[in-house]
Amino acid sequence: MGSGRTLLLLHGFISDAQQNWMDTGIARTLAEAGFRVIAPDLRGHGQSAAPEDAASYPPDALAMDQLALIRHLGLSDFDLVGYSLGARTAMRMLVKGAAPRRVVLGGMGASGITAVAARREFFRNAIEKGEAAANPLAGKFIRARIAERGLRAQALLHVLDQQVDTPPAVLSTIRTPILIVSGRDDADYGSAEELAVLLPQAKAQRISGNHLSAVGPELSAAITAFLTA
Secondary structure (H helix, E strand, O other), rough: OOOEEEEEEEEOOOOHHHHHOOOOHHHHHHHHEEEEEEEOOOOOOOOEEEEEEHHHOOOOOOHHHHHHHHHHHHOOOOEEEOOOHHHHHHHHHHHHHOOOOOEEEEOOHHHHHHHHHHHHHHHHHHHHOOOOOOHHHHHHHHHHHHHHOOOHHHHHHHHEEEEEEOHHHHHOOOOOOOOEEOOOOOOOOOOEEEEEEEEOOEEEEEEEOOOOOOOOOHHHHHHHHHHOO
């Protein structure tokens, strides 16, 4: 969508580009701000392939998919935005050599990057058993959303398994300018401010909402302001 500077948008878990970026109006706002917006569906989601065999999800599979997309499109000068799972994928892309001009990590905090196991188990229990510790409604919501979107539970479990921790020592080597933006009521993946401290060229910003409701106009404005500054 749009024309101008290329911007790659990566959506969250159990979502897709349509829901995360198109339906919210974020993609259109960014396109109108002068960006050529590319918003893929991550493996296991949306219109992308969702194989159910574990071999199709090696460590960092999602990051490697996006690095392959960058090579395929011949992108040498671009910006990168990810929300939730997309933010973690964006970070792994940086670790593996991606070189965007600027990056926005949405809905993400320190523990969501450095220690993924706890959140992995949260989602695994929700998907397999319909349970979620400390929040019984969350498990039912997650299973209902999977059914509503026609997603494959086994593929999503493999998406969880391909996630890789990024230790603080590795984060300290990343020099890309980064904005970490999260809802004021979002602590799902730890502290945005703590993550900003671990990254040499990062700053944190809070907007209205929680992990789900923050995906809207304020997020769009924050992304636009950072990338056009």
